[in-house]
Amino acid sequence: MESESKYKKIVYLTFPPDVSNKPVVCNLTRLYDLCFNILKAQITPRQDGQMTIEIFGDPQAFEHGMAYLKEHNVKVHPITQKISRDEQTCIHCGMCTALCPTKALAVDTTTRLVVFHPDKCSACGICTNVCPVKAMDVFPENGHN
Numbered sequence: 446m447e448s449e450s451k452y453k454k455i456v457y458l459t460f461p462p463d464v465s466n467k468p469v470v471c472n473l474t475r476l477y478d479l480c481f482n483i484l485k486a487q488i489t490p491r492q493d494g495q496m497t498i499e500i501f502g503d504p505q506a507f508e509h510g511m512a513y514l515k516e517h518n519v520k521v522h523p524i525t526q527k528i529s530r531d532e533q534t535c536i537h538c539g540m541c542t543a544l545c546p547t548k549a550l551a552v553d554t555t556t557r558l559v560v561f562h563p564d565k566c567s568a569c570g571i572c573t574n575v576c577p578v579k580a581m582d583v584f585p586e587n588g589h590n
């Protein structure tokens with residue numbers, strides 16, 4: 446289940462023919478408690494496969510899961526992610542500021558409003574999970590999906 450302080454990452458995977466029919470992506474859930482959404486997939490038996498997935502989970506589990514895929518000859522290509530904030534939707538509740546690891550979301554001590562500094566953002570996706578009004582959005586930049 447998607448948890449409040451967990452990473453959301455998008456990765457593009459390529460599979461050699463002998464791996465295309467194995468449940469390596471499903472094993473990310475079974476072995477590492479990672480959840481995933483398949484954004485795009487092209488898997489044909491006995492041919493190279495491609496898949497773009499969005500993964501949710503603990504950052505350390507994510508690293509272990511990616512290592513597991515690589516051990517099984519799956520090539521993992523991180524997709525550059527970009528975070529944006531809908532300024533009209535944000536209600537400045539401050540929930541994201543407590544969890545943002547880079548302080549890209551912080552309270553302005555003068556105005557008491559929550560300010561977003563995109564230059565400090567690591568695109569970890571945590572804020573997109575906690576924002577009650579879905580003002581923060583994550584989207585891929587380098588076009589694999």
Ligand code: SF4
Nearest residue numbers: 535536538539541576
């Ligand atoms: S959690 Fe959402 S609504 Fe609250 S301050 Fe952060 S971006 Fe704005």
Ligand code: SF4
Nearest residue numbers: 545566567569570572
């Ligand atoms: S603003 Fe950026 S660094 Fe901060 S929680 Fe959101 S995605 Fe992560």
